[in-house]
Amino acid sequence: MLSRDDLIGVLMAINQIKNNCFTITHEHLLKLIASLVAIHIDILCLSEENTSQTRLSDIGQSIASSAHGLKNILNNMDGGTYIVERGVAVKNMETVNKGWDILKRNSQRMREIVLDMLLFSRPRKPEYQPSDINKICWDIYELVRENATNRMIGFELDFDDRLKLVCIDPKGIYRCVLNLVSNAIDACSKSGGVIKIFTKCLENKGLQIKKSFQNITELLRSNPE
Numbered sequence: 001m002l003s004r005d006d007l008i009g010v011l012m013a014i015n016q017i018k019n020n021c022f023t024i025t026h027e028h029l030l031k032l033i034a035s036l037v038a039i040h041i042d043i044l045c046l047s048e049e050n051t052s053q054t055r056l057s058d059i060g061q062s063i064a065s066s067a068h069g070l071k072n073i074l075n076n077m078d079g080g081t082y083i084v085e086r087g088v089a090v091k092n093m094e095t096v097n098k099g100w101d102i103l104k105r106n107s108q109r110m111r112e113i114v115l116d117m118l119l120f121s122r123p124r125k126p127e128y129q130p131s132d133i134n135k136i137c138w139d140i141y142e143l144v145r146e147n148a149t150n151r152m153i154g155f156e157l158d159f160d161d162r163l164k165l166v167c168i169d170p171k172g173i174y175r176c177v178l179n180l181v182s183n184a185i186d187a188c189s190k191s192g193g194v195i196k197i198f199t200k201c202l203e204n205k206g207l208q209i210k211k212s213f214q215n216i217t218e219l220l221r222s223n224p225e
Contacts, residue, residue: 001034001035001037001038001041002035002038003038003039003041003042008038008041008042009037009038009041011030011033011034011037013026013030070110070113071182072178072179072182073106073109073110073113073178074110075144075147075182075185076102076106076143076144076147077102077103077106077107078147079102079143079144079145079146079147079150080099080100080101080102080103080106080143080146081099081103082099082146082150083095083096083098083099083102083146084096084099084100084103085099086099087099102142102143102146105139105143106143109174109175112171113175126169126172127169127170127171128167128168128169129167129168129169129170130165130166130167131165131166131167131168131170131173132163132164132165133163133166133168133173133199133207133209134159134160134161134163134199136170136173136174136177137157137159137177137197137199137209138157138159139174140174140177140178140181140197141155141157141181141197143178144178144181144182144185147185148185148195151185151188151189151192152191152192152193153185153188153189153192153193153194153195154192154193154194154195155194155195155196155197156194156195156196156197157196157197158196158197158198158199159198159199160198160199160200160201162201163199163200163201163207166207173209177197177209177211180211181195181197181211184211184213187213188213193213194213195211195212195213196210196211196212196213197209197210197211198210198211
């Protein structure tokens with residue numbers, strides 16, 4: 001059995017009928033069967049190879065996404081560390097506790113990402129539960145606020161009070177919004193700016209989370225005076 005001029009197997013035919021030899025027709029039929037089996041084996045090998053390549057590509061994308069999330073968390077932990085150090089310097093335990101809370105929450109987020117990477121063979125499924133989307137956005141704001149302030153970046157928050165508990169995957173939404181806000185901070189980090197976070201209850205009972213940002217250059221252009 002040949003596949004692309006490579007021998008991948010042998011088809012053996014045994015004649016158990018005495019005094020009866022294989023004919024030319026039998027020989028052609030056996031060659032045809034061998035060719036079909038070789039094609040089938042080749043297709044299976046290509047399918048396995050493609051699955052393996054797809055798997056490697058998925059792993060690469062997962063690692064890249066996780067690395068981006070870890071970078072954002074580490075940036076926020078820097079802000080928490082700064083708050084703790086500032087509180088210790090002035091012996092203000094309220095400030096220390098605030099910074100420590102930021103460190104603990106980000107440490108837990110980091111742990112979840114690492115566990116997802118270790119369990120990649122069983123991709124994480126969304127865990128839907130009633131959640132307060134406004135609180136999620138507020139928690140993200142509290143985590144990144146210190147880091148943003150140090151880069152001369154302000155925030156505008158506009159949360160729709162009509163939004164009650166909604167059934168979502170809070171961990172997935174948290175990571176998504178955190179990545180978007182962290183990207184906005186990076187985009188404004190050189191010259192400062194303003195990041196706006198909005199939530200809105202839609203008429204079709206859906207919800208909308210919207211993020212926008214303006215760096216200082218854009219603000220000056222829109223307000224030349």
